Amino acid sequence: MAKLTMVQAINLALHQEMEKDEDVVVLGEDVGIDGGVFRVTDGLIDKFGEERVMDTPLAESGITGFSIGMAIYGLKPVCEMQFSGFGYMAMHQLEAHAARMRARSGGRFHVPMVIRMPYGGGVKALEHHSESREAYWAHTPGLKMVIPSTPRNARALLVSAIRDPDPVVFYEPKSSYRAFREEVPEGEETIPIGQSEIVREGEDLTLISYGAMMRPTLEAAEILEEEDGVQCEVIDLMTISPIDDSKFTESAKKTGRVVLVHEAPRSFGPGAEIIARLVEKSFLYLEAPIRRVTGYDVVIPLFQREFDYLPSAERIMRAARETLDF
Amino acid sequence: MPREKIDLEQDIEYLSILNEKGEIDEDLEPDMKDDLLLDLHRAMLFGRRFDERMLNLQRGGKMGTFAPIKGQEAAQLGAVACLEDKDWLVPSFRETAAEIWRGKRPKNILLAYAGFSEGGVIPKGINNLPAAIPVGTQTLHAAGIGYGIKFKGKKQVVMTFFGDGATSEGDFHEALNFAGVFNTPTIFVCQNNHWAISINRSRQSKSKTLAQKAIAYGIPGIQVDGNDVLAVYAAAKEAVERARNGEGPTFIECVTYRMSVHTTADDPKRYRSDEEVEKWEKRDPISRFQKYLKRKDLLSDEEIKEIESEIKDEIKKIVKGWEKKKKELEGRVEMFEGTFAELPAYLVEQKEEFESELPEKPEKPEDAKKQEAAEEDEEEAAEEAGEEGDDEDEKAEAEEEPEADEESEE
Known part of the structure; x- marks a missing residue:
């Protein structure tokens, strides 16, 4: 067991799930070469290449709708909204399509995607970088909404989110990203979504x-x-x-x-x-x-x-x- | 430090092969088999007549709001005719004929517009997405599916449809941009029918063509006469081949016209003149295609009559099957199942609450059930013989875990 920050723990989950399942693809703004503005996706591009760790154009609706298409086709996209304050651009795609595709297609298609977003205040950020608007997502039938609180449960919940057959909005408390460390086991650990x-x-x-x-x-x-x-x-x-x-x-x-x-x-x-x-x-x-x-x-x-x-x-x-x- | 013209290495062409008089530019005439030409003609005619019947059913209060395709048969069928079964279709809400060409059951289209979600079921093996209602949003899915195809190294392509109004939406631009950047095998087909409800094409964009928007994203773009099924086919064929060869996306603007209402809730007399509609009626895609087929000795007036009569019978049968299915579904409530793969505890509670409030239905006696089952079998056998399929099988198939493209691999 290593003592990890939440950033490191989420990074571990991504590394391990990408190793385990070739259909897991990470995409977003600055997630590749830069490793994400919070370094959550650090090192992924070196290990998995730019086909699976995609630096995308700066377009949140685009990232989300593109991920929906990938997920329908059979991939498991984990996309990043750089800050939840810019994630509202993704709302139309998530509400109109990701959350409904299973019902609308009579079960033929489903959308196994994760939308990661750092959220919340307490890091002296700019405007639009500190909100906590989980209710928007939680109010949408067909979407799951997960918020971890520690490095260990962040890692275990993200693994579950990636494996979930339905779309999961994954809010990451950015004030907890590096605030403390916790023992995180190297071996697989999951926490079921929908369990307190x-x-x-x-x-x-x-x-x-x-x-x-x-x-x-x-x-x-x-x-x-x-x-x-x-x-x-x-x-x-x-x-x-x-x-x-x-x-x-x-x-x-x-x-x-x-x-x-x-x-x-x-x-x-x-x-x-x-x-x-x-x-x-x-x-x-x-x-x-x-x-x-x-x-x-x-x-x-x-x-x-x-x-x-x-x-x-x-x-x-x-x-x-x-x-x-x- | 010059100030000079930048060579964009890209031009926008306009393509027209068959004019409204039925005259053809033989140099441009695409190489199409006779069977395909006749199938296309039949599908266009079916699309027109089915559309008319739906309008009629809607006006009679039997069906809800829908978007007619009248006048746009060539623009959509000429394009999907270039796809193979294994390819993907990502439609908007005005592609009924294209969806039927790609295997969607007309009865299910009627069911969906009559307000039954069961009509939305997409059978396994048919790679059509459900029709997208929010304008332009689906174009991104086609870009993403294209990436999936490329990622898996498959020889498939994906074609998406949208209208001139959609080209004002951000998602359309993001889709073209993503498809360009990631070089996905995606064909973007714009049915520029001149009207987004009451807003004319001229209010959507100041640009001379919509096709030229492709230039901004570094992908090929072409404008075609969308009422000329040969031109649409030729342009789409090139685009599909490029996509299949790993050469990335294409944007095709089909210049066509919405000869009917936007949806059944719309009154076009408020915003456009009869003269304009009459002008476009003369450019009807079906009559000019018939002239061409007659000139090629592939079709006679007598045969057209026969096809019309066959289509009439077919639609009659479809409507009959639909009426029966509707009755059957009226007693069924399906609302909770499709929300998640597994119902969470609170949804189970809500479902139980809902069911406890339903009026109790008397159990049907066993004999009546058997009788019904027998009738059902008979009808299914009749449908198998015709174009219609077996809904129950579709349902069973659709409930299996979808494997994106296992069935359609090369």
């Missing part, structure tokens, strides 16, 4: 999050234990769609109190769906109103103020304490 994980067990309060917000969420859980003696159960969704509600609805039945955390804007965000399911499935067990610690419903500020926008361990702890005191 309890990463910390507890009896008093359920914290639900995913992606980059797992770090402040876990930090808050630790401080709450140290300072308040509160045992938080922390759930990492990992897949936004198809969402796995089995663990968080059960956890809520046990704790009766829930705080959920995401950096996406609050209104119509993933949290709203989570709360709806808690109301449907755990309502009679709830002992306090559910709190959402999220990004605000505003244009994400330029980087001097982005940490005022992003949920922090402090904001999470405040919401948790209010929920516990209710």
